[in-house]
Amino acid sequence: MNDLAPEVLKDLAGLLPTYQGATRYRDDPGIYLSDWEGLCESQAVLAYARLEDLPPGRWRDGLKALDELQHALVRWATGWNLNHPRVLDWALQHLDMWARMPEHTGKPIPLYWGPVVVVPPTPRFTTPEFALPIHGGEKTGDWRTVEARLREAVEAWLGEYRALWHAWALPNQELQKHARWWVLRVVKGLSYTTIADQGEEPLTDDAVRKAVERLSRELSK
Numbered sequence: 391m392n393d394l395a396p397e398v399l400k401d402l403a404g405l406l407p408t409y410q411g412a413t414r415y416r417d418d419p420g421i422y423l424s425d426w427e428g429l430c431e432s433q434a435v436l437a438y439a440r441l442e443d444l445p446p447g448r449w450r451d452g453l454k455a456l457d458e459l460q461h462a463l464v465r466w467a468t469g470w471n472l473n474h475p476r477v478l479d480w481a482l483q484h485l486d487m488w489a490r491m492p493e494h495t496g497k498p499i500p501l502y503w504g505p506v507v508v509v510p511p512t513p514r515f516t517t518p519e520f521a522l523p524i525h526g527g528e529k530t531g532d533w534r535t536v537e538a539r540l541r542e543a544v545e546a547w548l549g550e551y552r553a554l555w556h557a558w559a560l561p562n563q564e565l566q567k568h569a570r571w572w573v574l575r576v577v578k579g580l581s582y583t584t585i586a587d588q589g590e591e592p593l594t595d596d597a598v599r600k601a602v603e604r605l606s607r608e609l610s611k
Contacts, residue, residue, distance in 0.1 A: 394570060394573045394574060394577075394578065395470075395573055395577045395578055398470050398472070398577060399484070399496050399497070399498060400496050401466060401469070401470070402466055402481055402484060402485070402496075403488065403495050403496040405459075405462050405463065405466060405481075405485060406485060406488055406489065406495060408455075408458055408459050408462045409423075409459055409482075409485040409486075409489060410489055411455050411458070411459075412452075412455040412456055412458070412459040413489065414452075414455070415448070415451070415452035415455055415456075418448070418449075418452050420432055421452060421456070423459075423482065423486070424482070424486075425479045425482060425483075426463075426475050426478035426479045426481075426482055427475065427479075429456065429459065429460055429482065430460065432456060433453070433456045433457060433460055463478055463481055463482070464478075466481065467481070470577050471576045471577060472576075472577065474609065474610075476609075483499075484498075484499055487499045510554060510558055512551070512554075513547060513550035513551055513554060515543070515544075515547045516543065516547075517540075517543065518539045518540065518542070518543045520535065520536050520539050522536065523536070564601075565605075568601040568602070568604075568605050569605065571585050571598050571601055571602050571605075572601075572602050572605045572606065572609075574588075575598070575602045576602070576606070581595070582595035582596075582598045582599045582602070583595040585598045586598050
């Protein structure tokens with residue numbers, strides 16, 4: 391994101407004072423700022439009365455700070471076509487880290503989430519049964535038979551692996567490239583033709599459009 395649209399992080403950094411204003415009430419009952427869902431729940435629980443009807447005091451000030459932060463984040467996300475709970479979680483985590491490390495304000499911070507997609511399990515290799523030609527054993531065999539059985543088992547296992555690759559991994563190997571196209575289109579607002587013309591390989595605007603639309607459907611789930 392930062393190499394394609396650094397202005398998104400710069401704009402988010404402008405919300406740091408609003409975030410810091412809300413953190414003054416972090417230890418108050420019902421206040422939760424660790425993720426977007428928690429922020430929304432905190433505000434919903436506290437806001438059983440209209441803000442303007444509450445008496446002056448810390449509780450009213452805390453509710454106002456939460457309200458300002460929530461609306462500021464929604465405006466930021468909506469302005470960049472990024473209004474999604476996962477993005478808002480990402481934004482809150484960046485604000486939290488920037489508040490702790492001001493020298494990194496406006497810079498991307500590695501955040502370790504679970505995988506976007508679920509990786510299927512690797513096919514299990516099953517060693518075939520055979521008799522080893524060991525002198526003195528109760529069963530006898532020969533090494534050529536052992537080798538043939540092992541080769542057969544390995545080839546079967548590789549066949550399962552190749553089938554898995556073609557069914558799952560191959561369609562997803564260009565995900566990072568498609569994600570860049572998505573940022574250029576959705577966040578930056580570039581046309582499909584412009585994105586295709588900027589590609590390092592021959593592309594059609596229809597190919598870019600299909601990839602962006604497919605990723606948008608996946609991200610909306």
